[in-house]
Amino acid sequence: MRPRRVVVVGYGMAGARFAEEVRRRDPAGDRVALTVIGAESHAAYNRILLSAVLAGTMPPEVVALHAPDWADTAGVDLRVGVRVDAVDRAARTVALSDGSTVEYDALVLATGSRAWVPPVDGLRTETGALAPDVATFRDLDDCAAILDRVRPGAPITVLGGGLLGLEAARGLLGRGCLVTVVHPVGHLMERQVDPDGGAVLAKVLTDMGIDVRLGRLAAQHTPGDGLKLDDGSHVPAELVVVAAGVRAETDLAASMGLVVDGGIVVDDALRTSDPRVHAIGDCATHPGTVAGMVQSGWDQAVVLAGLVTGVDPAARYRGTPTVARLKARGVDLAALGETSPSDASAEVISLNDPTRDRYAKLVLRDDRVVGAIVIGFPDAAATITEFFDSGAPAPVDRIALLLGRANPDGGATRSPADLPDDALVCRCNTVTKAGLVAAWRAGATGVPGLVAATRATTGCGTCADKTAAIADWLADLPVEAP
Numbered sequence: 001m002r003p004r005r006v007v008v009v010g011y012g013m014a015g016a017r018f019a020e021e022v023r024r025r026d027p028a029g030d031r032v033a034l035t036v037i038g039a040e041s042h043a044a045y046n047r048i049l050l051s052a053v054l055a056g057t058m059p060p061e062v063v064a065l066h067a068p069d070w071a072d073t074a075g076v077d078l079r080v081g082v083r084v085d086a087v088d089r090a091a092r093t094v095a096l097s098d099g100s101t102v103e104y105d106a107l108v109l110a111t112g113s114r115a116w117v118p119p120v121d122g123l124r125t126e127t128g129a130l131a132p133d134v135a136t137f138r139d140l141d142d143c144a145a146i147l148d149r150v151r152p153g154a155p156i157t158v159l160g161g162g163l164l165g166l167e168a169a170r171g172l173l174g175r176g177c178l179v180t181v182v183h184p185v186g187h188l189m190e191r192q193v194d195p196d197g198g199a200v201l202a203k204v205l206t207d208m209g210i211d212v213r214l215g216r217l218a219a220q221h222t223p224g225d226g227l228k229l230d231d232g233s234h235v236p237a238e239l240v241v242v243a244a245g246v247r248a249e250t251d252l253a254a255s256m257g258l259v260v261d262g263g264i265v266v267d268d269a270l271r272t273s274d275p276r277v278h279a280i281g282d283c284a285t286h287p288g289t290v291a292g293m294v295q296s297g298w299d300q301a302v303v304l305a306g307l308v309t310g311v312d313p314a315a316r317y318r319g320t321p322t323v324a325r326l327k328a329r330g331v332d333l334a335a336l337g338e339t340s341p342s343d344a345s346a347e348v349i350s351l352n353d354p355t356r357d358r359y360a361k362l363v364l365r366d367d368r369v370v371g372a373i374v375i376g377f378p379d380a381a382a383t384i385t386e387f388f389d390s391g392a393p394a395p396v397d398r399i400a401l402l403l404g405r406a407n408p409d410g411g412a413t414r415s416p417a418d419l420p421d422d423a424l425v426c427r428c429n430t431v432t433k434a435g436l437v438a439a440w441r442a443g444a445t446g447v448p449g450l451v452a453a454t455r456a457t458t459g460c461g462t463c464a465d466k467t468a469a470i471a472d473w474l475a476d477l478p479v480e481a482p
Contacts, residue, residue, distance in 0.1 A: 002033075003029060003030060003031055003032050003033040004031065004032050004033070004105045004106065004308070005032075005033050005035070005103055005104050005105045005106075006022070006032050006033070006034050006035070006104065006105065006106045006107075006108065006308050007035045007036075007037065007094055007102050007103075007104040007106075007107050007108070008034070008035065008036045008037065008108045008110055009037050009084050009094070009107065009108065009109050009110065009111055009252065010037070010038065010039075010108075010109065010110030010111045010112055010281070010283075011036050011037065011038025011039075011040065011043075011044050011078070011080060011110075012038075012040075012044060012047070012110060012112045012281065013044065013046065013047055013048075013065070013281070013294055013297060013298070014110045014112070014280045014281025014282070014294075014297030014298065014300065014301055015036060015038070015044070015108070015110035015280075015281070016036075016044035016065050016066065017297065017298050017301040017302075018108060018110060018280060018300075018301035018304060018305055019034060019036050019074070019076055020074075020301075021301050021302050021304075021305030021306075022034055022305045022308065022309055023074045023075070023076070024305070025305055025306065025309040025311040026309045026311075028075075029075040031309045031310060031311075032308060032309055033077075034075070034076045034077065035076070035077040035078075035079070035102050035104075036071075036076055036077070036078050036079070037079050037082055037084060037094070037096065037102070038078070038079070038080040038081070038082070039081070039082065039083045040080065040081070040139065040140070040141070041080055041081040042064075042080070042140055043064050043065070043066050043068070043070070043080070044064070044065040044066055045060075045063045045064050045065055045140055046063045046064075046065055046458060047138075047139070047294070048294060048327065049062075049063045049327075050063070050137070050139075050140065050142075050143055050167075051167035051168060051170065051171045051327055051328060052171070052327070053140070053143050053171075054137075054143050054146065054147065054167075054168060054171030054172065054174075054175075055170065055171035055172075055174035055175065055329065056171075056174060056175060057174070057329070060140060060143070060144075063140075065458075079096070079098075082096050082097055082098050083096065083097040084096060084097070084252055085097055086255065087107065087252065087255075087256050089256055089257070089274055089276075089277070092104050092105065092107075092276065094107070104276075105276070106276055106277075106278065106308055107276060107277045107278070108277075108278045108279070108280065108304065108308075109252065109253055109264060109272070109277065109278065109279040109280075109283055109284075110279070110280050110281045110283065110297070111249040111250075111252060111253075111281075111283040112248075112249050112281055112282045112283055113138075113246040113247055113248050113249055113282035113283065113291075113292070114138065114246060114247055114249050115136035115137070115138040115142075115242060115243075115244075115245075115246055116244055116245045116246055116247050117130070117134075117136065117242050117244070118159065118218065118242070118244050120159075120218045120219070120220065120221055120227075121219070121220045121221065122220055122221030122222060122223065123218075123221050123240070123242065131221065131223050131240075132223060133149070133223055133224065133237070133238060133239050133240065134221065134239070134240045134242065135149070135239060135240070135241055135242070136241075136242045136243070137158075137164060137165075137168045137241050137242070137243045138164075138246065146168075146172075146239070146241060147175075149238070149239050150172060150175055150177055150239060151177075151238075152175065152176030152177065153176060153177070153178065154177050154178065154238045154239070155177070155178045155180070155226070155235075155236045155237050155238055156172050156177045156178065156179050156180070156237060156238065156239050156240075156241060157179075157180045157181075157182060157226065157227055157235050157236075157237035157239075157240050157241070158172070158179060158180070158181045158182070158240075158241045158243055159182055159218055159227075159240060159241070159242045159243065159244050160181075160182075160183065160242065160243035160244040160245065161181050161182075161183030161185070161188040161189065161212070161214070162183075162188075162189055162190075162191060162243065162245065163189060163192070163292075163324060163326060164243040164246075165181060165183070165241075165243035165244070166181065166188065166189065166201075166205070166326060166328055166331075167326065167327055167328050168241050168243050169181050169205070169210055169328075170205075170208075170210075170328035170329060170330070170331065171328075172241070173208060173209060173210055174329065178209075178211075179209070179210045179211065180210070180211040180212075180213060180235050180237070181205070181210055181211070181212050181213065182213045182216055182217075182218055182227065182229065182235065183212070183213065183214050183215075183216070184215065184216065184217050185214070185215065186198075186214055186215045187199060187201075187202070187214065188201050188202055188205075188212070188214070189201060189326070189333075189335070192324045192335035192339065192373075193333075193335055193339060193373050193375075194339060194340050194361065194373065196350070196352050196359060196361075197335075197339075197359045197361065197373045197375055199354065200352070200354050200357060200358070200359040200375050200376070201326075201331070201333060201359075201375060202214065203354055203357060204330075204331055204357045204375070204376075205331070207357070208330060213229065213233075213235070216229045216230060216231060216233075217229065217230040218230075221240060224238075225237075226240075227240060246282065246291070246292055248262060248263035248264070248282055248283045248284075248285070248291070249282070249283050250263060250264055250283060253272070253279065253283070256274070256277070258272045258273050258274060258277065259272065259273040261285055262285050262291075263279075263282070263283055263284050263285030263291070264279040264283050264284050264285060265284075265285050266278065266279050266280075266284045266285065266286050267286075268286075268316040268317050268318065269303075269307060269315075269316060269317075270284070270286075270300055270303060270304045270307075270317055278304055278308075280297055280300040280301055280304055281296070281297030281300065281301075282297065284297075284300065286300075286317065286319070287319065288317065288318055288319015288320060289319060289320060290320075290322045293320065293322060293323075293324070295320050295323065295427070296320040298430075299317065299320045299430075300317050302315075302430075303315045303316065303317040304317075321336070321337055321388065321389075322335075322336065322337055323335075323336050323337075323385065323388070323427060324336075325462055331375075332374075332375065332376055332377070332378045332381065333373075333374070333375045334372070334373075334374045334381040334384075334385060335372070335373050335374075336369075336371055336372045336373075336384065336385060336388045337363070337369075337370050337371035337372070337388060338363050338370050338371030339361065339363065339371050339372070339373050341363055341370075341371065345365060346363050346364065346365055346370070346371075347362075347363070347364040347365070348361065348362070348363055348364075349361070349362045349364075349398045349399075349402065350362070351399070351402050351403075353376075356376065357375070357376050358375060358376035358377060359373065359374075359375040359376065360372070360373065360374050360375070360377050360380055360402045360403075361373040361374075362384065362394075362398060362401065362402060364394055364398075367393045367394055368387075368391055368392075368393065368394060369384060369387040369388045369394055369401075370388075371388075372384045372385075372388065377402070377403065377404055378404075379403075379404030380401070380402055380403055380404030381404075382404070382462075382466070383401065383404045383405075384401060384402075384404075385427065386423065386424070387401070389424045389427065390422075390423075390424070415469075415473065416433070416466075416469050416470045416472075416473035416474075417473060419433045419470075420433070421433055421434035421437075422434060425456060425463050425466050425467060425470065426454070426455070426456035426457060426463040426467065427463070431454045431455065431456040431463075433470060435454055436450055436454060436456065436467065436470050436471075436474075437470075437474065439453035439454050440471075440474045445471075445474075445475070446471060446475075447467060447468050447471045450467060450470075450471055451467070
């Protein structure tokens with residue numbers, strides 16, 4: 001019996017993770033013959049770490065998700081630098097830009113999203129291309145284009161004060177640029193934090209040397225000069241970096257006649273309006289997802305891999321709790337779940353210490369943490385995230401929790417030995433303490449071995465210290481210890 005032919009359109013973080021999860025369940029390829037098509041010429045890479053590439057703290061090759069020989073080793077037909085021209089749903093074929101055609105039994109759309117450029121006069125040329133001194137910040141090629149044009153001391157303006165914009169701004173500041181952030185809303189990161197948290201964040205960035213302009217729209221861009229804002233003020237800029245948001249890449253899905261509503265509409269089995277076609281990642285719309293969050297795509301990849309291989313026919317995607325971290329050097333910010341509840345049933349506790357660049361807010365329901373904003377309290381962020389993930393009852397002393405002095409077991413601090421087996425160490429990759437212990441016992445000793453075996457630390461990187469602590473603890477254990 002021949003393997004089922006599964007074709008993946010998109011070799012980004014979601015598509016790459018899906019391919020890995022399929023091969024994890026079907027290493028010999030007996031169940032699934034897998035073809036992955038990527039429009040970019042690069043191997044899949046970790047977009048979460050692009051700000052580190054921009055800042056120069058991480059070379060581009062380090063953010064690659066796969067080794068050069070991954071496809072051959074995994075038995076995957078990988079085609080990069082190739083675009084999909086058309087899909088014939090009746091014939092179940094995919095026509096590619098190199099003239100070839102691929103047949104499928106199941107098609108997975110992981111086309112991701114594209115940068116949105118606001119309709120500001122001068123950002124684009126008459127042909128629709130970006131102006132010579134304008135760049136988007138979305139992929140590895142964008143990083144290369146930005147770095148080719150920046151110089152220490154050069155004035156750079158970033159349009160957008162969301163997660164991506166602030167990561168770009170901090171990275172450029174690290175290059176010695178004079179950075180201005182222009183944001184149309186009255187506080188930064190309004191999708192993740194409230195006005196008080198946004199004010200503290202703005203102060204942190206201002207103290208670093210970033211000029212923050214809030215509640216202002218770009219009115220006109222003059223090449224070689226900069227931006228005119230809607231209040232008549234002028235921002236000098238040798239380069240304008242646009243990080244004003246993204247839009248789901250749905251052109252292919254729409255051309256196929258699939259139902260699109262902001263993104264490609266999928267059900268809990270991640271099926272589109274054509275049951276032979278699935279969608280995952282940024283291009284997909286599901287009630288349990290928040291656009292632009294990598295974790296959603298990874299969770300969906302796990303569910304869909306179980307379905308297409310037949311290993312887990314009951315697998316369903318029920319949504320992904322929102323956890324956002326600002327990955328900018330010198331800024332400790334985490335935002336989880338509900339940060340601005342609109343009803344009176346929530347218990348809300350906050351601590352605002354702008355003088356010391358700190359802000360913490362807890363949102364609880366039925367004695368459980370359902371949301372939080374944490375700025376400048378890294379220990380508290382880790383503890384609160386554990387409560388959020390585990391659903392453990394919150395301690396009576398809420399202030400202790402806000403300050404990171406409580407944990408789900410009630411103790412003040414915990415060593416790796418005290419962590420329960422199901423404690424989530426790496427949230428990005430759903431790696432538990434038990435998973436790390438199992439990998440160690442299977443021969444993945446040392447931090448590099450654990451990373452290779454489990455992917456811990458390869459997401460946002462905030463679990464690196466905890467992973468290292470567990471590795472040290474395991475190294476000190478007697479061989480026969482559980």
